[in-house]
Amino acid sequence: MTAYLITGAGIIGGEVADLLIDNGEIVAIGNDLDAPADATTIDGAGKIALPGLVDLHTHLREPGREDAETVLTGTRAAALGGFTAVFAMANTDPVADTAGVVEQVWRLGREAGYADVYPIGAVTVGRQGTQLAELGAMADSAARVRVFSDDGDCVWDAALMRRALEYVKAFGGTIAQHAQEPRLTQGAQMNEGALSGVLGLTGWPSVAEESIIARDILLNAHVGSKLHICHLSTKGSVEIVRAAKRRGLEVTAEVTPHHLLLTEDKVESYNPVYKVNPPLRTKEDVEAVREGLADGTIDIVATDHAPHPVEDKDCEWSAAAFGMTGLETALSVVQHAMIDTKLMTWADLADRMSYRPAAIGQVSGEQGQPLAAGAPANLVLVDPASERTVVPSETASLSRNTPFDGMTLPGRVVATFLRGKPTVLDGKLTR
Numbered sequence: 001m002t003a004y005l006i007t008g009a010g011i012i013g014g015e016v017a018d019l020l021i022d023n024g025e026i027v028a029i030g031n032d033l034d035a036p037a038d039a040t041t042i043d044g045a046g047k048i049a050l051p052g053l054v055d056l057h058t059h060l061r062e063p064g065r066e067d068a069e070t071v072l073t074g075t076r077a078a079a080l081g082g083f084t085a086v087f088a089m090a091n092t093d094p095v096a097d098t099a100g101v102v103e104q105v106w107r108l109g110r111e112a113g114y115a116d117v118y119p120i121g122a123v124t125v126g127r128q129g130t131q132l133a134e135l136g137a138m139a140d141s142a143a144r145v146r147v148f149s150d151d152g153d154c155v156w157d158a159a160l161m162r163r164a165l166e167y168v169k170a171f172g173g174t175i176a177q178h179a180q181e182p183r184l185t186q187g188a189q190m191n192e193g194a195l196s197g198v199l200g201l202t203g204w205p206s207v208a209e210e211s212i213i214a215r216d217i218l219l220n221a222h223v224g225s226k227l228h229i230c231h232l233s234t235k236g237s238v239e240i241v242r243a244a245k246r247r248g249l250e251v252t253a254e255v256t257p258h259h260l261l262l263t264e265d266k267v268e269s270y271n272p273v274y275k276v277n278p279p280l281r282t283k284e285d286v287e288a289v290r291e292g293l294a295d296g297t298i299d300i301v302a303t304d305h306a307p308h309p310v311e312d313k314d315c316e317w318s319a320a321a322f323g324m325t326g327l328e329t330a331l332s333v334v335q336h337a338m339i340d341t342k343l344m345t346w347a348d349l350a351d352r353m354s355y356r357p358a359a360i361g362q363v364s365g366e367q368g369q370p371l372a373a374g375a376p377a378n379l380v381l382v383d384p385a386s387e388r389t390v391v392p393s394e395t396a397s398l399s400r401n402t403p404f405d406g407m408t409l410p411g412r413v414v415a416t417f418l419r420g421k422p423t424v425l426d427g428k429l430t431r
């Protein structure tokens with residue numbers, strides 16, 4: 001294995017230093033390091049070395065919608081975005097509700113070799129919301145599933161949600177809830193408010209998210225298990241989670257890059273690229289989720305990378321699929337929304353996009369570790385001073401539904417290393 005010497009980079013949690021990678025590990029961090037003669041040198045001046053990013057919420061679409069994304073193409077996009085691990089959501093076809101399917105996804109990730117793929121198991125059979133899936137068998141499988149979600153749909157039946165929380169408690173698993181009260185969001189197309197009235201689109205009220213979050217926090221307090229909230233999007237949700245944490249109740253939550261940056265007025269264009277679940281909200285909501293992420297109320301950023309082929313997006317608003325891609329733009333959007341605004345530091349970003357998602361996903365033994373000698377060389381080198389304009393056709397994803405089309409965003413991933421092997425060098429995939 002080739003050795004790599006990154007010179008003079010800003011090391012998260014430390015000073016400007018050199019970083020030597022060999023045999024899959026970070027061998028040393030310091031000045032005037034003794035590198036092997038054949039080591040490849042990478043100029044780290046002006047750049048920042050971060051632990052490899054971990055995405056707790058990615059849709060890889062395989063099996064079933066390989067026209068939208070595959071494990072291979074999705075993890076290539078992940079590597080370009082600085083990720084060394086992604087958690088693959090269960091809303092595939094067939095649904096990832098058995099040991100067989102989660103093992104298949106896990107194995108495809110290994111074979112691709114661009115990022116560690118950790119399958120998320122469905123909570124209910126076929127994500128139908130009526131009967132618990134074989135959670136124990138998925139946990140005991142080679143994929144070692146620890147996070148379960150019916151994402152795309154809410155586990156709305158309170159008794160079933162309670163049983164799911166109880167079941168996974170036995171092995172310390174987590175239920176990740178897509179918080180959407182279905183009766184309050186029937187036919188919903190965008191955020192409910194003055195604008196939905198003007199545009200004539202059925203509204204998706206904040207309370208549909210907040211009522212499920214409040215219910216599940218209380219249910220989980222009763223059961224004493226682990227609850228994670230997917231893609232939290234409203235000011236009220238932030239307030240509920242903040243109050244719960246103050247009371248010492250166990251809950252973790254994520255926000256997406258798009259909910260940190262975009263507001264509902266994008267919908268005025270009727271361009272379905274802005275159609276997403278939960279919907280883009282108001283300026284007040286965006287400010288609240290930024291504050292929540294900065295103060296730790298919201299634990300992590302997760303992309304909810306949701307690729308869709310052209311035919312599912314290039315149609316009238318009401319017929320279009322919900323979802324946006326995000327792996328290749330997440331780091332830039334978070335830099336723009338949180339770091340360049342001085343709400344967070346790069347060390348905070350490492351916490352919210354690497355350490356904590358790995359901890360919630362229970363993979364901290366392999367991923368999301370601080371950069372230090374002896375740690376596995378999972379890292380990303382970022383150039384925060386460069387800018388780029390997002391061009392959908394340049395994506396490694398099979399789908400092009402990025403809401404950041406045409407936007408100029410800060411930051412560029414220069415290199416990504418997965419256990420010492422570069423997946424990205426000079427901003428390009430190595431293979």
Ligand SMILES: NC(=O)N[C@@H](CC(=O)O)C(=O)O
Nearest residue numbers: 059151152276277306322323
């Ligand atoms: N976020 C979305 O709008 N869509 C997701 C499902 C989901 O995350 O709820 C998808 O699978 O396309």
Ligand SMILES: [Zn+2]
Nearest residue numbers: 151152178230
């Ligand atoms: Zn969801």
Ligand SMILES: [Zn+2]
Nearest residue numbers: 089151152304
């Ligand atoms: Zn999702």
